[in-house]
Amino acid sequence: MPLSRTGVLASAVILALYAFTGAVVLTAPYESPYNVIARLLALWGFLALSIATLLTPFLRQITEVFGRPFLSVHHTFAAVGLLLPTLHPVTLAIGSLNPAVFIPVFSPWERFWALAGRPALYLLYIAFAAVILRKYIPKYWRWVHGLMYVVLLFAVVHGNLIGTDFENPVIWTIFNALFILVVAAFILKQWQKVQKKRASARRAGA
Template sequence: MERRGVLLAVVIAALFGIVSLQAVLRGAPTPLALLVRLFALNAFCALAVAAMMTPFLGEIRAVFGRPFIRMHHFFVAFGLSAAILHPLSVAVLAASPSVFIPSFASWGAFWALAGRPALYMLIIAAGAAIFRRRLGGAWRFLHMLVYLALLFAIVHANLIGTDLADPVVGIILNGAALGVFAAFVLKRYRRWRR
């Protein structure tokens, strides 16, 4: 791995470490309540990193010395696992499976609980990548649901996420969301230029 790769890996690890440490320092009434927050924070960070690296296929290989797809899938697998464990933990904590059902009670309730539909979008996007040969060209469209899911997730986090009240965590997660948007635009711009 190049020196740039080591530096980038340290920066990425620091992002995960900082948001997790801030959550631990804020404390929680129970260990499970803390896990709920840690799963959410780390899921968003991992999926945002995976999305932000998509315009840089060649650069990722050069910097990390590994194929882009391996690096991308590492972050996706970690992020999707944590994204699934987050509502599972909430369901255990609430002793109710209703946390998996999107809320249409009101406009505000929908967005406050937007993590619920975001989870299904992530699963569809991951499934589209797995079955891309069978889906033909449609897989790319379905895979782009990741961007919409991350938008829903960051709105959900800002509205009811405990840890985004911390300015450091808020800057990191909202900055990552902006990075995802920038990566989305850059990727399409590069395609258009070609």
């Protein structure tokens, strides 16, 4: 099924977001090539994870818009959102020759949030594992997979506190707006579940 007009527009917006963030990173002063690559990986990874999460309340609409099954579109962005954030600390570790970038810091509280990207990476893998193990934990996998929202929270706080590119007001606006949209998508998804349960109860009582 070909892309709809809305799908073409949505694809153009997504590509524009990637192109713009790439341009911001590549045109800003930098200390080393590793710094540039790490920043690109972080921003593009956040974009992919945000988009994958934003799609979840719109299963039928995504299929109509992109001409592909929802899971195909969702998993494409999710895969990119898993790979790029993984490579972000790898690049930093190589550039600084310091593997400590993988070790979460829990104290003091301010430093925990400044470096919240570190625990976010481990939560990302736990959330991803829930999908693979869903048949073994059918009652709980959705709750575990829901850690993705915590991952995005940690990531956006981390970016706001120490992210170099968040000093750009447009980047700051885009990425904080994306997180707000993710929260809105979460609320919408929960509302849909409530409506579905009410409809099922009405049918059962009819």
